[in-house]
Amino acid sequence: DVKVTQSSRYLVKRTGEKVFLECVQDMDHENMFWYRQDPGLGLRLIYFSYDVKMKEKGDIPEGYSVSREKKERFSLILESASTNQTSMYLCASSPGTGGFSGANVLTFGAGSRLTVL
Amino acid sequence: GQNIDQPTEMTATEGAIVQINCTYQTSGFNGLFWYQQHAGEAPTFLSYNVLDGLEEKGRFSSFLSRSKGYSYLLLKELQMKDSASYLCAVMDSNYQLIWGAGTKLIIKP
Numbered sequence: 001d002v003k004v005t006q007s008s009r010y011l012v013k014r015t016g017e018k019v020f021l022e023c024v025q026d027m028d029h030e031n032m033f034w035y036r037q038d039p040g041l042g043l044r045l046i047y048f049s050y051d052v053k054m055k056e057k058g059d060i061p062e063g064y065s066v067s068r069e070k071k072e073r074f075s076l077i078l079e080s081a082s083t084n085q086t087s088m089y090l091c092a093s094s095p096g097t098g099g100f101s102g103a104n105v106l107t108f109g110a111g112s113r114l115t116v117l
Numbered sequence: 118g119q120n121i122d123q124p125t126e127m128t129a130t131e132g133a134i135v136q137i138n139c140t141y142q143t144s145g146f147n148g149l150f151w152y153q154q155h156a157g158e159a160p161t162f163l164s165y166n167v168l169d170g171l172e173e174k175g176r177f178s179s180f181l182s183r184s185k186g187y188s189y190l191l192l193k194e195l196q197m198k199d200s201a202s203y204l205c206a207v208m209d210s211n212y213q214l215i216w217g218a219g220t221k222l223i224i225k226p
Contacts, residue, residue, distance in 0.1 A: 004159075042121060042216030043160075043204070090159065104148070104208060108159035 003027070006091050006109035013116050019078040021112050023091030030096040032074035033106070034058075034066060037088040046089075049074055081116045088113050119143045121217035123205050128223045129195055137190045137203050137220045145210020151179055151190050152204040154219065160204055163190070192222075200224045 007022040025032065031050055035043040035058075045058030047066040055066050063085060067075045074093075078085055092106040122140045129135040141149070148167040152160040166172055166181035166188060178191040192199055205217040 040125075040218055042218045043206075043214075044216075045213070104212070104214075105150070105162050105165065106152075106160075106214075108161070110159045111157075 004091055004093055004107050004109035006089075006112050008112050009110065011112060011114045013081050013114065015082060015116060017081050017116075019081050019114065019116075021076040021078075021089055021091075021114070023074045023076070023109055024072050025074075025093040025107070026072065027093070027095075027107075028071065029093035029107075030071075031094045032068065033092045033094075034064075034074065034076045035090045035092065036060070037090055037111070043090065046076065078114075081114075083116050086114060086116045119209065119215045121205055121207060121215055123203075123217040123220045125218070126221045126223065128225060129192075131195055131197060131224055131226050133195050134191065134193050135195060135222065137192075137205075137222065139188045139190070139205035139217055141186050141188075141205075141207045141215070141217075143186075143207045143209045143215055146183060147208040147210065147212055149179075149181055149188050150206045150208070150214070151188075152206065154202045154204060156201070163203075195224050197224050197226070 004025045033048040034046040044060050046064050049055050049068045052071050065077045089112045091109040094106050096103045120142045151163040153163050154160040164179040171180045176193045181188045202219040202221045204219045206214045
């Protein structure tokens with residue numbers, strides 16, 4: 001089974017703190033993604049990566065950065081947490097881009113619920 | 118702009134059939150996905166449609182009409198464990214996923 005593991009299920013941080021969310025996948029997937037999920041909204045893409053050391057901005061990158069030093073690991077960093085970053089953060093991976101469906105099927109981690117006070 | 122619409126919440130009875138609709142307006146189309154998400158858990162892949170028509174997978178079927186920008190997920194012989202949110206997502210011309218807000222399905226005995 002493909003597994004995507006997120007390091008923390010629940011975090012509580014204070015405004016201005018630096019926050020690291022880590023994600024590891026064990027199926028040699030090329031692509032990794034960070035989303036946030038808020039009630040009443042669709043998943044919103046923060047950043048994604050198609051290869052080691054590569055990163056691309058998603059729809060809402062402001063206030064976030066990412067790191068992908070190894071193929072299996074994709075970290076999301078909040079340099080200075082703010083209350084409007086309180087959310088559920090979902091990491092996902094997929095085999096690779098391309099024109100066939102399997103390449104684009106996402107496998108998600110269980111999520112990290114972040115509360116910023 | 119790009120938009121995916123699906124009902125916020127639906128209620129159905131155990132053993133019955135329910136249809137969850139999804140309409141979309143996107144820049145291009147490279148397939149439509151359905152995911153299931155139980156409360157507090159990760160979304161899991163259910164189905165993928167890129168051509169018009171019906172795809173059947175056991176109790177679940179997914180239908181696509183590209184000309185109408187419309188899809189539905191059909192769940193038969195509903196079980197209590199089908200209580201979950203169902204997420205519709207469309208892959209646009211840049212192979213980026215556009216997500217609906219999800220439909221929360223409540224199953225009553």
